[in-house]
Amino acid sequence: xxxxxxxxxxxxxxxxxxxxxxxxxxxxxxxxxxxxxxxxxxxxxxxxxxxxxxxxxxxxxxxxxxxxxxxxxxxxxxxxxxxxxxxxxxxxxxxxxxxxxxxxxxxxxxxxxxxxxxxxxxxxxxxxxxxxxxxxxxxxxxxxxxxxxxxxxxxxxxxxxxxxxxxxxxxxxxxxxxxxxxxxxxxxxxxxxxxxxxxxxxxxxxxxxxxxxxxxxxxxxxxxxxxxxxxxxxxxxxxxxxxxxxxxxxxxxxxxxxxxxxxxxxxxxxxxxxxxxxxxxxxxxxxxxxxxxxx
Amino acid sequence: xxxxxxxxxxxxxxxxxxxxxxxxxxxxxxxxxxxxxxxxxxxxxxxxxxxxxxxxxxxxxxxxxxxxxxxxxxxxxxxxxxxxxxxxxxxxxxxxxxxxxxxxxxxxxxxxxxxxxxxxxxxxxxxxxxxxxxxxxxxxxxxxxxxxxxxxxxxxxxxxxxxxxxxxxxxxxxxxxxxxxxxxxxxxxxxxxxxxxxxxxxxxxxxxxxxxxxxxxxxxxxxxxxxxxxxxxxxxxxxxxxxxxxxxxxxxxxxxxxxxxxxxxxxxxxxxxxxxxxxxxxxxxxxxxxxxxxxxxxxxxx
Numbered sequence: 132x133x134x135x136x137x138x139x140x141x142x143x144x145x146x147x148x149x150x151x152x153x154x155x156x157x158x159x160x161x162x163x164x165x166x167x168x169x170x171x172x173x174x175x176x177x178x179x180x181x182x183x184x185x186x187x188x189x190x191x192x193x194x195x196x197x198x199x200x201x202x203x204x205x206x207x208x209x210x211x212x213x214x215x216x217x218x219x220x221x222x223x224x225x226x227x228x229x230x231x232x233x234x235x236x237x238x239x240x241x242x243x244x245x246x247x248x249x250x251x252x253x254x255x256x257x258x259x260x261x262x263x264x265x266x267x268x269x270x271x272x273x274x275x276x277x278x279x280x281x282x283x284x285x286x287x288x289x290x291x292x293x294x295x296x297x298x299x300x301x302x303x304x305x306x307x308x309x310x311x312x313x314x315x316x317x318x319x320x321x322x323x324x325x326x327x328x329x330x331x332x333x334x335x336x337x338x339x340x341x342x343x344x345x346x347x348x349x350x351x352x353x354x355x356x357x358x359x360x361x362x363x364x365x366x367x368x369x370x371x372x373x374x375x376x377x378x379x380x381x382x383x384x385x386x387x388x389x390x391x392x393x394x395x396x397x398x399x400x401x402x403x404x405x406x407x408x409x410x411x412x413x414x415x416x417x418x419x420x421x422x423x424x425x426x
Numbered sequence: 427x428x429x430x431x432x433x434x435x436x437x438x439x440x441x442x443x444x445x446x447x448x449x450x451x452x453x454x455x456x457x458x459x460x461x462x463x464x465x466x467x468x469x470x471x472x473x474x475x476x477x478x479x480x481x482x483x484x485x486x487x488x489x490x491x492x493x494x495x496x497x498x499x500x501x502x503x504x505x506x507x508x509x510x511x512x513x514x515x516x517x518x519x520x521x522x523x524x525x526x527x528x529x530x531x532x533x534x535x536x537x538x539x540x541x542x543x544x545x546x547x548x549x550x551x552x553x554x555x556x557x558x559x560x561x562x563x564x565x566x567x568x569x570x571x572x573x574x575x576x577x578x579x580x581x582x583x584x585x586x587x588x589x590x591x592x593x594x595x596x597x598x599x600x601x602x603x604x605x606x607x608x609x610x611x612x613x614x615x616x617x618x619x620x621x622x623x624x625x626x627x628x629x630x631x632x633x634x635x636x637x638x639x640x641x642x643x644x645x646x647x648x649x650x651x652x653x654x655x656x657x658x659x660x661x662x663x664x665x666x667x668x669x670x671x672x673x674x675x676x677x678x679x680x681x682x683x684x685x686x687x688x689x690x691x692x693x694x695x696x697x698x699x700x701x702x703x704x705x706x707x708x709x710x711x712x713x714x715x716x717x718x719x720x721x722x723x724x725x726x727x728x
Contacts, residue, residue: 148651256642258642267646383646391647394644
């Protein structure tokens with residue numbers, strides 16, 4: 132009993148913001164996990180990170196317009212996906228250059244939008260909440276958006292599971308199948324954008340890749356079979372989010388007492404720890420590398 | 427403007443005399459800046475026709491905590507002969523501007539140095555304390571008298587008149603404290619906490635929550651639950667929130683209060699101008715509080 136109390140500080144389970152965070156965090160983690168595994172396998176982890184940076188622009192614009200940040204996250208990630216799709220045919224070096232330049236421009240635009248929100252409208256917490264997020268502050272009004280982004284993303288993964296994997300193993304073979312491969316890849320970019328938006332809502336735009344790619348990368352160190360890796364990634368992501376919420380709640384009694392540390396910090400720290408442990412395990416017992424690691 | 431320009435040409439040793447002589451000419455007015463428009467209002471009420479005042483922060487939709495100084499402001503500060511600022515880190519950009527470029531002999535009144543708030547206080551909103559502005563008015567009269575010695579008695583008389591004009595507000599606070607002793611209230615930020623103390627009200631919101639909202643950081647779930655409980659279980663008579671700050675956390679508390687039927691009172695961090703001076707603004711805040719506690723009526727904005 133006392134151990135239970137030491138882990139879950141008093142009032143944890145009856146706390147409204149905590150309950151809401153546990154449910155929404157789990158849903159977002161379970162959407163991000165399979166999409167993230169495919170992103171790593173298909174070598175699109177960097178694209179996921181690019182979307183994450185771009186979402187900060189959409190999130191800041193949403194704050195300025197006074198609409199739900201998840202709408203801004205989703206709109207900007209979708210714009211990112213569309214331009215990524217347009218860049219697909221280009222050569223690798225050129226693509227990196229364009230992506231890097233566009234990301235710089237997007238982050239610069241975020242700086243302007245956040246400045247305007249804080250100085251013209253008095254949204255004093257906008258910068259922290261858009262960039263680093265807090266799942267405790269996500270209002271229940273976001274549920275319709277979370278579901279309308281998350282469910283289609285999972286549907287894409289389920290419906291196009293085999294062609295998506297084929298694209299990761301042999302892009303040439305997938306490309307030879309023509310229009311359909313292009314469509315599948317475009318749909319996947321949409322699912323990736325949706326997952327980034329959800330992750331940005333939960334742990335902030337800048338950190339959103341951590342929840343998308345981190346659990347997936349750790350899971351692929353535990354199993355190279357995609358299906359099993361997705362299950363592992365889901366478990367790792369949910370445990371990271373839930374344990375992060377517990378630690379953030381407990382940190383209320385840590386210095387500075389009565390403030391609590393940011394929940395996003397704990398979630399990202401746990402994801403990183405899972406990845407480090409998984410990598411260490413892989414190094415100790417060398418075996419066949421999982422196909423196609425991050426870009 | 428001319429007076430300042432002349433002063434800048436002479437050596438530092440003779441500047442004080444220069445300011446007095448140059449601005450002592452008929453029609454010459456001392457240039458003064460209030461970092462917040464409530465301080466500018468007090469300067470203007472004390473200085474009358476011998477002072478030209480401008481305010482740095484006066485947009486009621488902007489959170490002063492998040493203000494960033496511009497180049498234009500820097501040039502204004504560099505010409506001001508008298509500056510009144512709050513201190514306690516609330517307007518630290520002013521100190522930076524003064525250090526960067528200010529006319530020799532510029533006089534700076536830091537309100538926090540006048541009122542000596544409790545050490546370690548987390549609440550910089552000193553102007554909500556009834557004792558603060560009389561001290562500011564006296565300090566402004568003193569500094570203006572040094573800039574324009576020939577008008578000393580004029581400034582002193584106006585400072586006394588300002589003190590007297592605060593009497594209705596003080597009476598209203600005392601009447602509230604007597605009619606509704608130890609009224610429990612919730613707040614989102616410590617904006618009006620000094621006035622609430624003067625009205626005998628008890629703020630039940632955890633100070634850590636108030637600081638988190640004020641600083642724009644995320645409040646802990648413990649504090650959010652505690653605040654929600656205050657509203658849902660009607661442990662407070664009113665929720666006071668900062669009209670000048672809109673964020674999801676504040677919006678959520680307002681929604682909880684409305685659902686629970688707890689009246690909300692909007693309070694301002696800077697003076698809601700035009701149409702208000704410091705006295706009428708403070709009276710309006712007390713009236714809004716009384717309406718909420720006595721009749722359960724909300725006041726969202728003036």
